[in-house]
Amino acid sequence: xxSRTLLAAAALxxxxxxxxxxxxxxxxxxxxxxVSAEPPNYDCHANTSFAFIHPVRPHYNTLLKFDAPNxxxxxxxxxxxxxxxxxxxxxxxxLHDGVKFHDGSGLTSEDVKATYDRIRDPQGGARSVRKxxxxxxxxIETPDRLTAVVRLKKPNxxxxxxxxxxxxxxYSAAKLxxxxxxxxxxxxxxxxxxxxxxxxxxxWIGKRFDGYFVKGQPYLDSFRAIFIRGAPMVNxxxxxxxxxxxxGHSPADRDRLLGSMKDTAQVMETPWVCNLVVSFNGKKxxxxxVRVRKALSLAIDRWGGAQALEKIALxxxxxxxxxxxxxxxxxxxxxxxxxxxxxxxxxxxxESRRLLKEAGAENLVFKLTNRNIAMPYxxxxxxxxxxxxxxxxxxxxxxxxxxxxxxxxQKDNPTYDAALDFNCDFMDExxxxxxxxxxxxRSPINYAGYVDRKLDELYDRQSGxxxxxxxxxxxxxxxxxxxxxxxxxPTIWWHRIxxxxxxxxxxxxxxxxxxxxxxxDVWLDQ
Amino acid sequence: MLRYIVQRIVLILPTLLGVALxxxxxxxxxxxxxxxxxxxxEGGSVPPEVIVAERARLGLDQPIWVQFGKWFWGxxxxxxxxxxxxxxxxxxxxxxxxxxxxxxxLMATLLAVLIAIPLGTxxxxxxxxxxxxxxxxxxxxxxxxxxxxxxxxxxxxxxTLFTWHPPLTFTRFTENxxxxxxxxxxxxxAVGYRYSAVATRMMRSxxxxxxxxxxxxxxxxxxxxxxxxxxxxxxxNAMLPVVTVIGLEFAFLIGGLVVTEQVFNLNGIGKLFVExxxxxxxxxxxxxxxxxATTFIVVNFAIDMLYAWLDPRIRYR
Numbered sequence: 001x002x003s004r005t006l007l008a009a010a011a012l013x014x015x016x017x018x019x020x021x022x023x024x025x026x027x028x029x030x031x032x033x034x035v036s037a038e039p040p041n042y043d044c045h046a047n048t049s050f051a052f053i054h055p056v057r058p059h060y061n062t063l064l065k066f067d068a069p070n071x072x073x074x075x076x077x078x079x080x081x082x083x084x085x086x087x088x089x090x091x092x093x094x095l096h097d098g099v100k101f102h103d104g105s106g107l108t109s110e111d112v113k114a115t116y117d118r119i120r121d122p123q124g125g126a127r128s129v130r131k132x133x134x135x136x137x138x139x140i141e142t143p144d145r146l147t148a149v150v151r152l153k154k155p156n157x158x159x160x161x162x163x164x165x166x167x168x169x170x171y172s173a174a175k176l177x178x179x180x181x182x183x184x185x186x187x188x189x190x191x192x193x194x195x196x197x198x199x200x201x202x203x204w205i206g207k208r209f210d211g212y213f214v215k216g217q218p219y220l221d222s223f224r225a226i227f228i229r230g231a232p233m234v235n236x237x238x239x240x241x242x243x244x245x246x247x248g249h250s251p252a253d254r255d256r257l258l259g260s261m262k263d264t265a266q267v268m269e270t271p272w273v274c275n276l277v278v279s280f281n282g283k284k285x286x287x288x289x290v291r292v293r294k295a296l297s298l299a300i301d302r303w304g305g306a307q308a309l310e311k312i313a314l315x316x317x318x319x320x321x322x323x324x325x326x327x328x329x330x331x332x333x334x335x336x337x338x339x340x341x342x343x344x345x346x347x348x349x350x351e352s353r354r355l356l357k358e359a360g361a362e363n364l365v366f367k368l369t370n371r372n373i374a375m376p377y378x379x380x381x382x383x384x385x386x387x388x389x390x391x392x393x394x395x396x397x398x399x400x401x402x403x404x405x406x407x408x409x410q411k412d413n414p415t416y417d418a419a420l421d422f423n424c425d426f427m428d429e430x431x432x433x434x435x436x437x438x439x440x441x442r443s444p445i446n447y448a449g450y451v452d453r454k455l456d457e458l459y460d461r462q463s464g465x466x467x468x469x470x471x472x473x474x475x476x477x478x479x480x481x482x483x484x485x486x487x488x489x490p491t492i493w494w495h496r497i498x499x500x501x502x503x504x505x506x507x508x509x510x511x512x513x514x515x516x517x518x519x520x521d522v523w524l525d526q
Numbered sequence: 527m528l529r530y531i532v533q534r535i536v537l538i539l540p541t542l543l544g545v546a547l548x549x550x551x552x553x554x555x556x557x558x559x560x561x562x563x564x565x566x567x568e569g570g571s572v573p574p575e576v577i578v579a580e581r582a583r584l585g586l587d588q589p590i591w592v593q594f595g596k597w598f599w600g601x602x603x604x605x606x607x608x609x610x611x612x613x614x615x616x617x618x619x620x621x622x623x624x625x626x627x628x629x630x631x632l633m634a635t636l637l638a639v640l641i642a643i644p645l646g647t648x649x650x651x652x653x654x655x656x657x658x659x660x661x662x663x664x665x666x667x668x669x670x671x672x673x674x675x676x677x678x679x680x681x682x683x684x685x686t687l688f689t690w691h692p693p694l695t696f697t698r699f700t701e702n703x704x705x706x707x708x709x710x711x712x713x714x715x716a717v718g719y720r721y722s723a724v725a726t727r728m729m730r731s732x733x734x735x736x737x738x739x740x741x742x743x744x745x746x747x748x749x750x751x752x753x754x755x756x757x758x759x760x761x762x763n764a765m766l767p768v769v770t771v772i773g774l775e776f777a778f779l780i781g782g783l784v785v786t787e788q789v790f791n792l793n794g795i796g797k798l799f800v801e802x803x804x805x806x807x808x809x810x811x812x813x814x815x816x817x818x819a820t821t822f823i824v825v826n827f828a829i830d831m832l833y834a835w836l837d838p839r840i841r842y843r
Contacts, residue, residue: 032694038801040564040611048570127580129565129572184613200612200622201793201801203695226694232791235681239691260685403806406566407558424569435571445571 025506029524030222034236034245036229038201043183044169045119046127050513053166054246055204055225057517058218059102060169060189063093063112063148064160068508068516072327072428074164077518078107078190088155088466091163095146099213101172102187102194109142114173116140116150124180133162133431155464157471158431166426166514192218192520202227212520219523237499240264243524244500247513248272250314250375257499266502268509271317271325272494274424276380277436278368279488281414282450286361293486295355296418297340298348299391305383306492313379316495320479321437323493323511326428328472330479338483352391365394366417369408372399380491381420409447421447421488426514430475431463437482448487455481534830538823545819546601546812550594553808559586560610560806584610597812606813611805616813619798624780624817626696627787627794629706630713631779635772637718638725642768645722646729647761653734661726668723674785677716681789684712694791713790717783721775728771732764739763762836769832777825781818 037051044052044060065077076082079093099107120137122128136156141149152159162168169189175182182188187195190213193206204225208218226242234253236242238260249257258265280287280296287293302318310316320338322329335341342348356362370381378399385395400408408416423445425432435443438459439451455478462474482488498509507522561580565572581587585596600607606616649661684690692712697705736742737760745755783796795814802810 041613048565048572049568125583127576129570129576131573131576132571199695199793200614200619201798226791227793228694228791230788231678232681232789235685236691236694236791239685239689241691241694401804402567403558403560403563403804404556406562410558422569425571432571443571444574444577445566445569 023505023525025219025521025523026525027219027523028221029219029526030224031220031504031519031522031524032224032226032242034228034233034242035204035225036227036233036245036247038227041184042187042198043127043181044167045122046129046184047167048129050247053514053517055198055206056169056187057166058191058193058206058223058519059187059195060191061099061518062164062166062168062170064164065166065518066164066427066510066515068510071510071512071515072161074160077164078112078170079163084160088157088159089152091150091152091159093148093150093163095148096213097146099190100211101190102209102211103172104211105172105174107170107190108145108173109148110173111170112148113140113142114176115168115170118171118176118180119168122180126180126184130165130167133158133165155466156431157463157466158429161427161429162431164427166517192518193220193223196222214520217520219521220519223519237261237501240501243504244498244507246498246517248314248494248496249499251311251497254497254499261499261501264502266500266504268498268500270496270509270511271323272314272496272513273323273426273428273433273511274422274494275319275323276315276376276491276494277421277423277488278384278491279409279416279419279421279446279448280486281416281418282448282487283414284417286359286364287417289359289361290485291355291359292361292364293489294339294484295352295359295361295391296388297483297486297489298352298355299393300340300384300387300489300491301345301348302341302492303343304345305387309376309379309383309492310495313376314494314497315376315380315492317493319493320490321482322430322433322475322479323428326511328428328430328468328475330476334476338480339486340483340489349391356391356393362392363394365396367396367398369405369416369419370397370399371405371420372401376494377420384420384491414447414449416447419447420491424494426512428511430471431459434459434462434478437478437488446488450485450487452481452485452487530834531831534827538827541823542816542819546598546816547594549812549815550597550808551590553811554590554593556806558806560584560808561586563805564611597809601816606816607809609802609807609810611802611807611810616810619810620795620813620817623794623798625698626710626792627780627783627796629699630710630717630783630792630794631776633710633714634718634721634779635776637714638721638775639772641718641722642725642729642772643761646726646768647733647756647764649726649730650733650737651756661730665723665726665730668719669727671720672785673717673720673783674789676719677713677786677789680712680716692790696793709790710792713783713786713792716789717779717786721779724775725768725771728768729764732767733760736760736764765836766833769836770829773825773829773832774822777818777822780821781814 035051035054039047039052061078063079064074067073067075078095078099080096082093084091095109118126119128119130120134136152136154138151138153171183172188175188192209192212194209196205196207198204207222228236233245238257280293282288306316306318317324320330320335336343368381368385371377381397385397388395409419423436436445437455438446439456440446440449441451442456458474458478462471465471465474503525505523505525508516510516561577565577585593597607609616609619645661649658652658693705693709699706742755742759745759781795781799783794784800787794787796799814802814
């Protein structure tokens with residue numbers, strides 16, 4: 001099957017999916033899906049990996065959630081309704097009545113308060129990795145059993161979306177009072193599935209919670225997450241041993257699966273909220289010189305690269321600091337005016353050579369530190385090395401194991417020259433996506449080592465700006481400054497490809513592999 | 527003989543101590559630690575104080591000699607420590623996977639022995655005939671083909687011809703022998719083929735060597751039946767190096783099926799090894815290295831004992 005036929009098949013599959021979704025859901029069945037890694041513990045508040053979300057999220061609910069078919073629209077999960085005060089300083093949530101935890105105890109607003117208090121200020125040895133997202137919360141009040149009021153110190157444009165975070169599993173206040181570390185080793189949620197078993201290194205099993213508060217859901221009897229990765233995972237999908245893997249496949253795997261699964265496959269594709277960026281070590285010469293950094297950005301033909309790389313890697317979209325297509329992202333017309341994004345690559349490269357000459361770095365030799373994960377790090381790394389060679393630079397491609405790769409970028413003593421870094425989170429909200437670009441004393445994930453108070457100030461301004469139009473203006477200024485300074489430069493945004501067995505129904509792909517994983521409304525057509 | 531056994535056992539302890547110390551220091555010499563992988567591996571913006579607290583919880587903020595002292599003291603009490611990734615005891619992490627790895631190793635060994643001894647012997651006895659040529663092609667192909675590649679081919683053939691994939695999760699033989707074997711027979715076949723090729727080559731060359739010995743010539747001159755010469759005199763003496771190869775290969779299989787376990791998605795010791803190294807779970811890596819070292823030492827010891835049984839000259843020394 002050639003690539004054109006495969007793409008046609010993929011397009012057909014995508015087109016067919018909505019029609020399939022209109023069928024009445026059937027109850028029953030055991031959904032087997034693949035997860036290519038395994039969580040270290042069971043605590044939503046202390047984890048960062050999709051390997052955690054995929055098996056664990058079906059056991060829990062969050063206050064709000066993203067409406068998968070209409071992303072980034074937000075809908076209630078445990079909250080039946082909510083209101084935001086006109087000044088943006090007060091959020092009032094009304095909870096569904098009759099929600100039960102898996103041990104039979106009822107959910108109240110005290111559980112919501114205890115959960116968010118734990119995230120904001122973990123006590124008793126509990127860990128919270130998203131504390132900073134809730135720094136603007138002043139207090140949480142519980143005027144009655146089903147009402148929670150969150151009061152902010154100052155307006156925060158991202159706050160509502162934060163309450164839809166898939167990581168903010170609502171825990172039982174009673175259990176947290178007994179032991180703040182209870183969720184690390186125990187699963188007790190209100191979600192559609194109860195916990196049955198975690199066989200370390202092998203699989204994770206959940207079964208339908210008959211007391212789930214959404215009547216009639218979930219449809220599945222049970223689910224089984226199987227820890228499997230790489231080619232064996234693709235084989236298992238091809239054989240129908242698993243129905244889906246929720247993170248994403250490379251174009252090559254998609255084509256192979258379409259070839260072997262034929263009419264039993266459905267393909268879903270979407271731009272992905274993940275981006276590969278290049279960080280320059282600002283603590284090392286000559287990368288402390290803006291002319292050198294900018295020259296290296298100008299040398300990259302992102303438009304041509306995206307066209308070529310989309311055939312072999314899971315990258316496809318050219319964009320700035322926010323995902324292309326996202327409502328607050330820069331338009332293509334404006335993007336092309338920014339340094340490094342012109343379609344006239346020859347002119348950009350001429351400017352690049354001029355800047356390097358001016359900086360005395362014409363024959364620059366340096367190392368690009370990369371992760372030893374094939375997709376998409378290797379092809380994009382090779383592409384960048386080639387781009388820089390085209391302006392006469394000598395670049396060595398160094399691919400390291402994740403531990404060594406991260407160690408090379410250690411904030412206090414970075415040893416790298418340039419590194420292919422990544423920016424990936426559960427939503428497009430700028431408060432989350434732009435953290436990487438803040439000064440290194442404010443951002444735990446800025447490995448470029450710079451301090452730029454202008455960026456910090458613009459970030460804070462956009463965060464507190466509730467007027468969307470004004471916020472967009474600030475974001476454009478932020479983006480222009482990032483690209484002019486080229487401390488960290490975006491390369492090509494990812495493209496998410498999911499191949500699933502057609503028996504697996506009513507699951508919607510979203511731009512994030514962390515979202516839409518509660519499995520409440522999916523079913524098996526068998 | 528008893529003195530010999532005691533001597534060998536006494537030597538095991540300093541060997542294990544040396545291995546433990548070496549592995550501990552080598553792991554610490556590498557930059558980075560598990561907290562990076564745990565919190566930054568997916569790009570999460572995790573506050574530095576969380577990472578500092580986690581390092582303290584895992585004892586990574588203490589001097590190396592304190593870390594080693596604590597770990598070694600635990601080791602002396604039979605405690606391999608806790609996995610830094612899962613927080614579960616290392617002994618538990620190993621125990622739940624050891625059964626599968628042992629079964630694959632045993633099945634592969636059995637297959638190798640059943641193939642290698644007759645084929646190696648036949649190949650030697652019919653040296654340079656077509657029988658020898660066929661067996662040599664079979665065994666050299668086994669040496670040339672990596673087990674994981676053969677495993678991939680097996681999977682692809684099963685997928686293409688039968689649209690069937692071996693089960694993805696382990697079932698104990700005692701619970702359901704069919705489910706158990708339908709998962710493990712394929713990796714045992716992939717590994718056992720290469721294993722049998724090594725042993726077949728060794729068997730052939732040692733038989734050829736033994737057949738030149740004076741005692742074989744003497745036996746034949748005395749008119750002993752050829753079958754008896756081969757079975758009683760040649761085969762038994764030729765087994766010594768073959769036993770070594772089989773023993774060492776068996777020990778290797780306990781922790782060395784890294785890629786094959788990935789290909790068949792087997793939740794065994796090899797896969798655990800890869801995950802522990804990738805995550806930087808030093809305590810688990812230390813436990814696994816000690817397991818492999820102990821396996822090699824025990825297997826070597828068993829081989830030496832077998833030598834003594836096969837060759838009386840070793841006992842009399």
